[in-house]
Amino acid sequence: MRLHIGTEPLPSRLQRLDARLKLLVGVALLLGIALTPRGHWGALGAYATLLLVLWRWGAPGLPLWRTALWLSPFALATLPWLWLTSGPPMLTLGRAGTGLIITQTGLLRVTDLILRMVLSIATAGLIVGTTPWTALLAALRTFGLPRVLISSMGLMLHYLGLWVASAHTLQRARAARSFEWPGRRAGGTLAWRARITGGMVGNLFLRALAQSERTYQAMLARGFDGEIRTLPFSPLNRRAWAVSLALAMLGGLLGQLLP
Amino acid sequence: MVPLILAMHIPDGFLAPPVLVGGWLLAGLVIAWALRALDGDAAAHRLPLIGVMAAAIFAAQMLNFPIAGGTSGHLLGAALATLVLGPWAAMLVMTTVVGVQALFFQDGGLLALGVNLLNMAVIGVWVAYAVQRLVNLALGRFRWGQSVSAFVAAWASIFFAALACGLELALSGASPAAVVIPAMGGIHALIGLVEGAITVGALAFLRAARPSLLQPAPLPPAERRGILVGGLLTTLLLVAAAPLASTAPDGLERVAEDLGFITRATEPAFHLLPDYTLPALGEGALSTIIAGLIGAALVLGVAWGVLSIRARRAGH
Numbered sequence: 001m002r003l004h005i006g007t008e009p010l011p012s013r014l015q016r017l018d019a020r021l022k023l024l025v026g027v028a029l030l031l032g033i034a035l036t037p038r039g040h041w042g043a044l045g046a047y048a049t050l051l052l053v054l055w056r057w058g059a060p061g062l063p064l065w066r067t068a069l070w071l072s073p074f075a076l077a078t079l080p081w082l083w084l085t086s087g088p089p090m091l092t093l094g095r096a097g098t099g100l101i102i103t104q105t106g107l108l109r110v111t112d113l114i115l116r117m118v119l120s121i122a123t124a125g126l127i128v129g130t131t132p133w134t135a136l137l138a139a140l141r142t143f144g145l146p147r148v149l150i151s152s153m154g155l156m157l158h159y160l161g162l163w164v165a166s167a168h169t170l171q172r173a174r175a176a177r178s179f180e181w182p183g184r185r186a187g188g189t190l191a192w193r194a195r196i197t198g199g200m201v202g203n204l205f206l207r208a209l210a211q212s213e214r215t216y217q218a219m220l221a222r223g224f225d226g227e228i229r230t231l232p233f234s235p236l237n238r239r240a241w242a243v244s245l246a247l248a249m250l251g252g253l254l255g256q257l258l259p
Numbered sequence: 260m261v262p263l264i265l266a267m268h269i270p271d272g273f274l275a276p277p278v279l280v281g282g283w284l285l286a287g288l289v290i291a292w293a294l295r296a297l298d299g300d301a302a303a304h305r306l307p308l309i310g311v312m313a314a315a316i317f318a319a320q321m322l323n324f325p326i327a328g329g330t331s332g333h334l335l336g337a338a339l340a341t342l343v344l345g346p347w348a349a350m351l352v353m354t355t356v357v358g359v360q361a362l363f364f365q366d367g368g369l370l371a372l373g374v375n376l377l378n379m380a381v382i383g384v385w386v387a388y389a390v391q392r393l394v395n396l397a398l399g400r401f402r403w404g405q406s407v408s409a410f411v412a413a414w415a416s417i418f419f420a421a422l423a424c425g426l427e428l429a430l431s432g433a434s435p436a437a438v439v440i441p442a443m444g445g446i447h448a449l450i451g452l453v454e455g456a457i458t459v460g461a462l463a464f465l466r467a468a469r470p471s472l473l474q475p476a477p478l479p480p481a482e483r484r485g486i487l488v489g490g491l492l493t494t495l496l497l498v499a500a501a502p503l504a505s506t507a508p509d510g511l512e513r514v515a516e517d518l519g520f521i522t523r524a525t526e527p528a529f530h531l532l533p534d535y536t537l538p539a540l541g542e543g544a545l546s547t548i549i550a551g552l553i554g555a556a557l558v559l560g561v562a563w564g565v566l567s568i569r570a571r572r573a574g575h
Contacts, residue, residue: 026369030369034272034274034276074269074270077428077433077439077442078273078433080435084435113273114272115272117272120368120370121365121368128365140362146294148297149354149358152313153310153313153358153359155306156311156313156359159314160317163317164317167322168321171321194456195456195459197460198461199460199461199463201336201339201460201461201464202468204319205315205319205339205343206468206469208312208315209308209472212310215310215311216307
């Protein structure tokens, strides 16, 4: 999980683009990757090339490779297909007869799944890494996401720094009051440690409840009527919409058009 | 220290389009229902609560404790939010948490967000709520009953969300059903113990510091019906997926085969549903599904009977 809330994206060509257009093209690319039939290697290669070009042109300072190579534990879940997919054998792991037989079809299947995951993570990384969170939320609102969810996400991101700092303070306090004795483990039994951690979580909950009440009263005092307002987007010209729609259509259809 | 990761945020690229659409439809419907329930003045009042609590849950997920062998455990928080705030508010809090994790931290995919919301914000919350209510019906009169029901609810919220996650991956062809469902269930059955222990600890703190916060509300008839319908739908879904389960022998059978003492096993006096099938229908998928339905009905009947006897003794 990358914690970059509070830091503005680095200045770049993609960072200067309107958040609505980035979201439109990004979601179309994600849909295109998801809908690409299995075995269309040309299409997956084209998506990889397109993303590489967008990255080098639009945000070369973004450490996208690190994001894209961040393999989720789900990549492990695909590995059994290596030996459970029938096909021409490639390699035997372990002793002949009882070992696992890796098949060519299995390897292609796993490569296809992991490649799609890496491409999807890179696409999302390009959008998120080049867009301030306020602009991304405003763009989501433009595309019809309910106002309550947008506002609650905005509030969560606004208060995240405060609660993460509180959590760290609680952890520091626990560490300061625990000590290691030679030959004795610090921190009591497993149940005791779980209870203490639970107590810290409960403490955080109680503080958050009190904070939410104070926040509501402060918002009411400033004339809050149920909607958190943001600055409106500047109107987009037709050319920008047309180019973005064309890119979105291309991104969505690439997987169907190429072999 | 390696954290015991809750492997439940499915990334993009793994799920088949029908599963993605199904996830968005189901999660969207239930979340829209929750948003409708929150309309009007209540929405303005609850909004800061949802936003601030979502941030607090996110931060609480960072509070970990050492377990063993260099691993540490932490909280997911769906059960705790449900037991403190009620299921509707908890669902919106978890929707906010999971949404922000996907949108801004790339923990879970953007297209897969519907499915991830279904697992963590819908199934995680309602399973915790239903299990806590049901266990409380049986054990609520004992002093320790509240802690047991919270522990079981927190464990079940993790376990069932993980099973749903495994089922979705299997239906998408991302991983073999016989591997991913037992693996997700097995790992999260252990992680659920951590969730249960932290939830009980948090509730013990809240009970001591602010007892009024945890006063149980009587179960309204509409919610009672909701629990019944939700439970039946979950049962039907799991029974329909039963033919996906592995036909390979279970752990004990495999060991018995390998060590050569499987032949010493004696047959039972009678077979009701041999190998989870109906003998008249053979060994096909339909036979397994019908056997599952009969089994579920039997368990429901026994549970209903025990609870009825208890309610009669309590004079309700």
